[in-house]
Amino acid sequence: MKRHLSSTILFGLVIGAFVGSAAGYLGSIMVSRHMALVGDALSHVALPGLALGILFNFNPFIGAFTLLAATAIVTWYLQRSTTLSIEAIIGVLFVLALAIGILITPQVDLLEALFGDVSKVTLVDVMITVPVSIVVVFVTRAIYDKLALSMISMELAVSSGIKVERINLIYLLLVATIVAVGIKEVGTLLVGAVVIVPAAAARNTSSSLHRYSLTSALFGLVSALSGVALSSYVNLPAGPLVVITGAMIFALGLITHSVSRSMNRDSG
């Protein structure tokens, strides 16, 4: 029993470390105009995918990922072919997905699907999550500058020869991927926070893009590890604890930032 518990915690910590840092890194781009709620809202789409996996007895991860990727593509297509903003598209698609997900998820599995269960994490999950997270980080690194520039100015990006629409699609698929692998541990309702909260916390403490992206990844790592470790200690679900630790880092950064600003103002 003790060995089972230890390996479960270890698996949870490994997944937390990889998903937390990859999501934090991705999130540093997301916490900018028009994107902050995309990760959060996109995560809700995973619920009906998970439900289909449970109902038809195939790996729920595959169901979640398929639906997330399909929604990312539909969102991307609607954004480029209509005048609707990404928030409006997401607002409609994702609450619909959540509603359908709640209706079709078996009642007994609903809580786990919504909030995750670190005790159910297996070696197979680790073997899927670790390489997937590494690939996500490498692909994000490869397109990071292009994404950042298109956030700063679409016209500047286009005039520099960047295929902005293609880069946006890749980015949405990366978010869909990291959300899919993070669901088991954090759940569909909170996995979006794993993308957003570390980046929001890092924003308060970074003066350059490079430092911002690394700090965001670091905060993601720290909040995931401490949330999972705390969960095994106090015997509470890991998902909410990961989010709460991330929010505490955010609050600490905010306070430190405000204090240092007011000190600078006083000394000036």
Next chain:
Amino acid sequence: MDQLQEKLNDLLIVSDLGVKSQNRVILEDVTFKVRKGTTLAIVGPNGGGKTMLFRTLLNLVPHTGTIRWSDKVRIGYVPQSLIATDLPASVGEFLRFKCKTDFETCVSSVGLDKEILRQALGSLSGGQLQRVLIAWAIVDNPDVLLFDEPTSGVDIGAEEPIYQHVTRLKERLGITILLISHNMHVVMHYSDRVLALNRYQLFYGDTSGVAHSKLLNLMYGGGLDLSEEDEHAHKE
């Protein structure tokens, strides 16, 4: 032979350009061309389609008609301002998006002070930001610069140095310039030709033969009074 030479000298040829959005005409029947090494000023009232014209030239907007850039043209774009962003990018990082190698040479070639490189983009004054955006636009030796009201948000005293800087660049590098401006002094002194837009093309011709008052009338909807010479230019 002369016609062929003329075509080779044209960096951009726009014919019957039209843009609609939600069944509303944004641009219609816009026809002009830009010779290599010249400056075309684009004037017109707010909402007249000037910025939309630039977005269309960058192929960001669906359109009718034709836009023909000369082969392998490199475009530098200088927007009015940057989109407000939460990304904490420094000026140095911003320039590194383009200067992948030999950053030092790259920065010194565009005449930027080293001190400004560490500053956050969001903390720059209007004049500083314009210099950075111009540096960004010229750093990879473009053939053409698209300036969208480069001195909007800049103090009156800081306008002239920016245009002088741009003119020096044009003379030194032989860059072609498309310039949106409300400033008649700038239009008259720094451009070779003028395109006036108010959704439709009101005027296209030389600045030399166009009086201040006439351009102002065009900009503020006072009507159109083209001389024979200007009519000729319009049909060119």
